[in-house]
Amino acid sequence: MTAPMGTDNVRIAVLGAGSWGTVFANIIADAADLARERHPEAPAVEVVLWGRRASVVEAVNRTSQNPDYFPGIDLNPRLTATDDAAKALSDADVVVLAVPSQTLRGNLVEWRPHLREDAVIVSLMKGVELGTLSRVSQIIAEVLEFPEERVAVVSGPNLAREIAERQPATAVVACPHEETAVRLQSLFKSAYFRPYTSTDLVGVEIGGAMKNVIGLAVGMAEGMGFGDNTKASLITRGLAETTRLAVALGADEHTLSGLAGMGDLVATCSSPLSRNRTFGEKLGAGQTLEQVIAETKQTAEGVKSSESILELGWRHGVDLPITEAVVKMLHHDLSPAEALTAFMARSSKPERYGV
Ligand SMILES: NC(=O)C1=CN([C@@H]2O[C@H](COP(=O)(O)OP(=O)(O)OC[C@H]3O[C@@H](n4cnc5c(N)ncnc54)[C@H](O)[C@@H]3O)[C@@H](O)[C@H]2O)C=CC1
Ligand SMILES: O=C(CO)COP(=O)(O)O
CATH class of the missing domain: 3.40.50.720 (NAD(P)-binding Rossmann-like Domain)
Known part of the structure; x- marks a missing residue:
């Protein structure tokens, strides 16, 4: 250059x-x-x-x-x-x-x-x-x-x-x-x-794409009226699944605890300015997908990328339970309450598993 x-x-x-x-x-x-x-x-x-x-x-x-x-x-x-x-x-x-x-x-x-x-x-x-x-x-x-x-x-x-x-x-x-x-x-x-x-291009890009999906999930929890324990759990387990996918794709796991991982995740999941979080919040409060799409004037990348990210996980054998729940809620008619029940009932695991 x-x-x-x-x-x-x-x-x-x-x-x-x-x-x-x-x-x-x-x-x-x-x-x-x-x-x-x-x-x-x-x-x-x-x-x-x-x-x-x-x-x-x-x-x-x-x-x-x-x-x-x-x-x-x-x-x-x-x-x-x-x-x-x-x-x-x-x-x-x-x-x-x-x-x-x-x-x-x-x-x-x-x-x-x-x-x-x-x-x-x-x-x-x-x-x-x-x-x-x-x-x-x-x-x-x-x-x-x-x-x-x-x-x-x-x-x-x-x-x-x-x-x-x-x-x-x-x-x-x-x-x-x-x-x-x-x-x-x-x-x-x-x-x-x-x-x-x-x-670490891979880690930085996966961190950015996945925080939108986790932001949707946190927004849904907010819209359902849940408090900070629920949201902190989603953020932390969201970071765990982001790290699993990124590492499987060749990223350095430290990148995901940095600005493009945890930093971006925290900003999006905490801020009413986030389009993804706001989108999820409206769904959690009971609006239909069509209503929320019609009201959303700016790009909420997680809505579409949730599907491609889930498929990436399948392709690389990585478990992405929050992403999967978001996809089912957005694209397969699962209600936020049903998704939450299914998520909580998953088989018990150690905190750290997978790649
Ligand atoms: N807004 C934010 O705070 C941040 C956004 N991003 C990312 O930046 C990217 C762009 O997001 P925003 O600027 O926020 O979205 P936006 O919705 O505000 O703007 C998107 C722009 O793309 C144009 N556009 C839409 N469809 C197009 C098409 N078919 N062909 C050409 N241009 C088209 C729109 O006219 C608009 O100017 C997204 O990937 C987003 O995740 C990243 C960091 C912060
Ligand atoms: O990427 C962003 C902040 O870093 C913006 O998040 P939203 O796309 O959810 O508004």
């Missing part, structure tokens, strides 16, 4: 002007300003946000706000937006992806002709593809035929709304090629966003 993240100026395209794409583009712009303030000779960083809707793009360019997602919050005025993906990608050294995991493959096929061959691709996404059971970095590597040193992931306890308000947060930048992770870390480090590096 050469100029993109060395001493030359850098152009970064963020694709997806929804909740997290908007905020992440803002982090990068703020990070670049801070770097320049501290080191006037630092490379200039240009950030462009691609969005599907002309109204969002126009608002970002005219008012430096994204009123659909964060009304009243000022974005960095250097951030520009476009609804033309070819324009956003033209000459981009780094391409950050923030669209729903289940649409990514089709999006990449469309975007591929406009991508620079030596670009670095960064996924912000937390899901597992239905059917192929691919992690997001695997979809990227397959569709774009990019080598592993140019595909990275950012994940962690990052509820977008809090970071839009520039509240302090941390995350992990993961890439098997450490040098890439370190260079991205320096591009994304702002006064309020502190990324750590990791080479």
